[in-house]
Amino acid sequence: MDAFYASVEQRDNPALRNKPIAVGGSSDRGVVAAASYEARKYGVHSAMSSVVAKRLCPDLIFTKGRYEVYAEVSRQIRAIFFEYTDLVExxxxxxxxxxxxxxxxxxxxxxxIARNIRSKIQSQLQLTASAGVSYNKFLAKTASDLDKPDGLSVILPEEAMSFLETLPIDKFYGIGKVTAEKMKRLGIFRGKELKMWPKSDLLHMFGKSGHYYYNIVRGIDHRMVTPQRERKSFGMERTFSEDITDFITLQEKLFQMGEQLWERFQKRQQQAKTLTLKIKYSDFHQITRSKTSLEVIPSLEEIKSMTTEMLAEFKEDDFQIRLTGISLSNLSYTDEKKEPQLTLRF
Incomplete structure (x- = not known):
């Protein structure tokens, strides 16, 4: 989907259309969750500090995220996918x-099929999607980013090798900014230079990721499309309008978040064993703490108890906390069928 959160907001609020908007954060606080294409022209992007985003785009409009709405629209999009195939990951x-x-x-x-799906999303949901078509995951994903927004790109089997050899190294899906810079220092600017490196050298320079780099530049990706990827965790984060500077307030805020998280989690047919706290300070230094129960976490009271125990590990001095997060993981389904106990006849 093209600028998904921002596009939904512009669709639902005509006053925001054709204007630079950021979902999440505020003019003086927080982090941008998504930016419209009008905002991206100024260099605004997701995960950017709201203050920096406003500096780059003085006319930027901040709007509160409506994540339940985005989830519902996502379900509608997925229903269109399922009209064509059940192999949706x-x-x-x-x-x-x-x-x-x-x-x-x-x-x-x-x-x-890609053309039909994009047309249905546009006509039924008034949103645009970009698609990439090829013979494996890596190439399809790479193609999907070539002509955004509202684009359709195809990499045919007979075109893959020449395409990859001329592709800039920072356009390879799975090669992040830091790795791309390291490769450029090594003289790797395009796929052609990457392809010249033996696998042993790539493994030496980049560890296990060297296998991936060696294969993708040759158009090799044998991963299957795996439907119904299981969610690994369930959580929430909150950036505060003013830094938290004392332990009691921090505990109160985490208890409130724990209550909201537990209320939402109760609606899912799942259980959790692990609770994780995330603390981000005003200098953006971040630490996390996790605690795992021997059995599933049974109640909100247990979440509060585990939160209190983990908070005891944090130093109470020099508190300037801008963001907290709380999440449940190590998930299992409550209706999971157990193997029957065998009865042995003697």
């Missing part, structure tokens, strides 16, 4: 892999 609310080799419409062209 979500990566996030706004992105997924689809395997359409065998599809419900019996269409022979993956390009035509």
């Amino acid at each position: 979500p990566l996030s609310l706004d992105e997924a892999y689809l395997d359409v080799t065998e599809n419900k419409k019996h269409m022979k062209s993956a390009i035509a």
